[in-house]
Amino acid sequence: MDVTWSVDLSLDRGSPVPLYFQLSQQLESAIEHGRLRPGALLGNEIRLAGRLGLSRPTVRQAIQNLVDKGLLVRRRGVGTQVVHPRVRRPSQLSSLWDDLEAAGRRPSTLVRSLAAVPAPPEVATALGLADGAEVLRLERLRLADGEPLALLLTYLPPHGFRPSADELETTGLYRLLRTAGVTPHSARQTIGARAATPEEATALTEPPGAPLLTLTRTAYDTAGRAVEHGTHACRASRYSLDLQLLLRP
Amino acid sequence: MDVTWSVDLSLDRGSPVPLYFQLSQQLESAIEHGRLRPGALLGNEIRLAGRLGLSRPTVRQAIQNLVDKGLLVRRRGVGTQVVHPRVRRPSQLSSLWDDLEAAGRRPSTLVRSLAAVPAPPEVATALGLADGAEVLRLERLRLADGEPLALLLTYLPPHGFRPSADELETTGLYRLLRTAGVTPHSARQTIGARAATPEEATALTEPPGAPLLTLTRTAYDTAGRAVEHGTHACRASRYSLDLQLLLRP
DNA sequence: GAGTGGTCTAGACCACTAA
């Protein structure tokens, strides 16, 4: 049973937005708003293409898009089906700042220190620099709705880019890096836990020895240059990480 | 400068393996083995297609594959470039069992309890069952090289599938589920930290109050039925989670 | 046997980048 007949799909060939993307967005919105119900069969790619005046590859590209997002499943000999909506949300582990904003909480940042220092050995290794090379050391306290959430210790290699404390308190670091022409491509992240040191406990208003969730991340650009290395120490009592996984066999 | 000329790319049209996949694998292996160096330009999709006797869309599909894996970057007007190899490894967060095996450690499992019980409220909610519905409760101790690593508490809805303690001690749970025809499609996971309870501390040979890394996961099939819900409590001193992220703007 | 997605071809025009 073909369900897409009941959905209003309209394409604008004059738009600079690619046709496959327009279709992909409209299908996604239809799923999101329940106009395409979970389990519904999308029906024949070829008929769909014919109805929309598109070629089949274009329609396939749109569908593949949503399959990659986990909204649709294709089964050969059966059809394309809407996945049950139990699972949604960005599957990305984006920046802490953006996560908080998206969650409707009011993030803020306090810059505790910002200085050029010689890189400690472990940092030099992570950034691919010579031992003791000069790096920018940045220590921030991240708050949500005025309540301390995490201590962020960040090291930046010399980009020629030197953010001010002011900028750092009004925007996320990644956004600043991007506007400075530094675009991270991939990152390696280690998630662990440990007990808070006395200093950390004080800064985070936790009892000494409280469990912290730690995220240590190194980000790279496409040339393989390290762009950032840092550790987030989060109050486990106030913060947890939500991940969405697609399990592909 | 086109680098692919120096790489031996041979396709077998008689093979059941799709051509785009053959090409994709050979390029990946060439990158992995350094025959295609980081930063190298792959050069013109059309010439590459011509040389291999393929059509351009087929070549594009192969390349897109590697772009999605983060091994290549495309830039319009410039070309397709090999990303620096700083970052590799499966970007999936797979099963704990497989992760350990891949890391060359010897995983083992001790089943501490396995019984049908009425679902606690929180579990019933997560699994989408009525309060008090019967579920399979499974408590395991995961070890690596004989050393306790994590306590795994798992709840399974009634699949008609009832694993034996024996099977559970020799294989990972997900592998068992799959052979029973239950195929997870996506999962939602929450990562946090907390202090160990006295019982947990004993089982994990940690001091009481030691920090634990906790992973709470609910997995769903394509129909949106919950397939599994459970919590892993890992010794933070012995275990951390490695993630590989691709940052797409 | 009928219907589905999976793969593949041989073209075309456009937008962007760099020299």
Add this chain to the structure above:
DNA sequence: TAGTGGTCTAGACCACTCC
């Protein structure tokens, strides 16, 4: 201006699933 990837077309045959 020349070269690149981005998008799009109109077909084709195959493998698989279900009836």
